Amino acid sequence: MSQEFCFACPRPLDQQETIQLAHGGGGRLMQRLIEGLFVPAFAGGAPRGPLHDSSVVEVREGRLAFTTDTFVVDPIFFPGGDIGKLAVCGTVNDLAMSGAVARWLSAGFILEEGFPIESLCRVVESMQRTAAAAGVQIITGDTKVVDRGKGDGVFINTAGIGLVAPGIEISPDRVRPGDAVLVSGDLGRHGIAIMSVREGLQFEGALDSDCDCLGELVSAICARGAAVHCLRDLTRGGLAAALNEIATAAAVGIEIDESAVPVAPQVAGACEILGLDPLYVPNEGRLVAMVAADAAAAILEIMRAHPAAPQPALVGKVTDTHPGGVELRGGLGGRRILDLLSGEQMPRIC
């Protein structure tokens, strides 16, 4: 499928402007939704073969990565993205964090009765555009419709399969004391962008979500081969959650220099006003990398050359003290624990 692919929303689908229960009922209306919307969008009008219960793909020998994620963002459309873009990027990114190149996705939709078909078209188109840009194909899917009031417009699940090139081993197991800790860009944009829309908060200067596919960036980083030990995309719980998970899984300590962590002024300002810590605010297009210290400078250079890494930075190092814990060195020189939060800083975001 080409990146220039474009399709016109086939509205009205059978004169309906909103999703009806029958759109998930297995009958004609559902067939029209599949043939009128999903197939033209995802298969470029030409399915890979006759529509069937599952898709079959050819793989040569090697290793596959497989992951799944479900997306329930409110609002569905937000500055810098929408639930469709999020659903593709999220799964592509999860695959990339194992060093896998995403190839095939599934897309499962749970639609609420009454959801505007025009909105569904926009979401589907956004998924297609994002998938094409990331070089991944959406090859199977499913739709269910729930009664009005029993959903929240649209929920999307994507599962993905990616190929892991020989020689790539990316896992918390490989994190070693002395590793450098890098982040690919400034933190907290997604969480604050969502919040600003949801709560009607106005900030000086527009703020877009960082929602983005990191597959190409990871491929570029992985050109450094064995020096790349572990990658993690920073979603719910932000950098703090990712570091805590890695520190626990790898039984190492991590030290972060707070003043080295890039945060956009609008995000920092919003966090100050709302009493939030940007280190815990969700992102949807940022990663943290644990890499061999002697390769850190070169990998930072690779990141700097890549549009998906707008403000890469060396933010800390892996240590052999306090295994399982993350310590933050503050701007004033004091040290404190960077712990997991017991709940969310904000209600449901992604």
Added chain:
Amino acid sequence: MKYVDEYRDPERARRLAESIRRLVTRPWSIMEICGGQTHSILRFAIDEMLPKELTLIHGPGCPVCVTPIEILDKALAIAARPEVTFCSFGDMLRVPGSGKDLLTVKSEGGDVRIVYSPMDALRLARENPDREVVFFAVGFETTAPANAMAVAQAARLGLRNFTLLVSHVLVPPAITAIMESPQCRVEGFLAAGHVCTVMGTAEYERLAERFRVPIVVTGFEPLDILHGIQMCVRQLEEGRAEVENPYARSVRAEGNPAARRQVFDVFEVSPRKWRGIGEIPASGLRLRPEYAAFDAETRFGVAHLAADEPAECIAGEILQGLKKPHECPAFGLRCTPEHPLGAPMVSSEGACAAYYRYRRG
């Protein structure tokens, strides 16, 4: 970030800490009143910059922490009613009452909303005339003006579906209670800058004179706090007991008369229970009789509810500065942010939660 970075400058912080070290000749105990200051002190590890002779005692100025358990039980009872939309600041949602918390009530079907201002709740009431909208009016003198304004506007608009569950407390009576306690160890106070922005400093002059205790009006950024400590220590070392205001970029001696007028148009001073401390006379605010129609306690018949604090929680001793959070046998074991025994473990401004988050292990 402008107006923030200047007050977090490491070099100036180091110089202030150094000057405090030179001033101190003997041990002193200083209480920061406000939970926001406690949070900053632990977040920026300010206490670690200070000479060992100085002890910072974390005061009762966290509204979430001092809200008594029976007010929470009242909130839970009201929020569970089918006709009610219950609006609260986010921090209150996880504070346990006798049984559950507001998040549990929400998961059981209660219409519980996080709002950022009482005006959001007022808007909900206007937009949903068939719902009973209740705002959980918690806080010190800082949140009182906006809450009073919401009630005054509701009255002007003739809204009959908007009420307040009031749990307002005042700082000066708490300082009096702490100073009158026989176990009191506090020798100087950092007053809460934002409270003084509203109320001014006159009441603190009386307290400083009566208890012979220095009171320094202090802000919330690291340099503000270090500056406050420095001035407090200088007074202690020189044997002075005055009110000083290094936070003049926000606080004027007369406070904000318009905000204060709004507060006392709608509220009157009343006795209040403080979680872990008990009832302190004239230490809170309640709605004036002419605004009784906006009182959620009467509207929903919960005024009679009473409850006891969990026996194991030593919140009272923590909030009076008699013990540090990690000296509690339950700290980090039976009492964690996931399963708090008391409110100081819940709010990010609570001393126990701040210790748990920044200092465990």
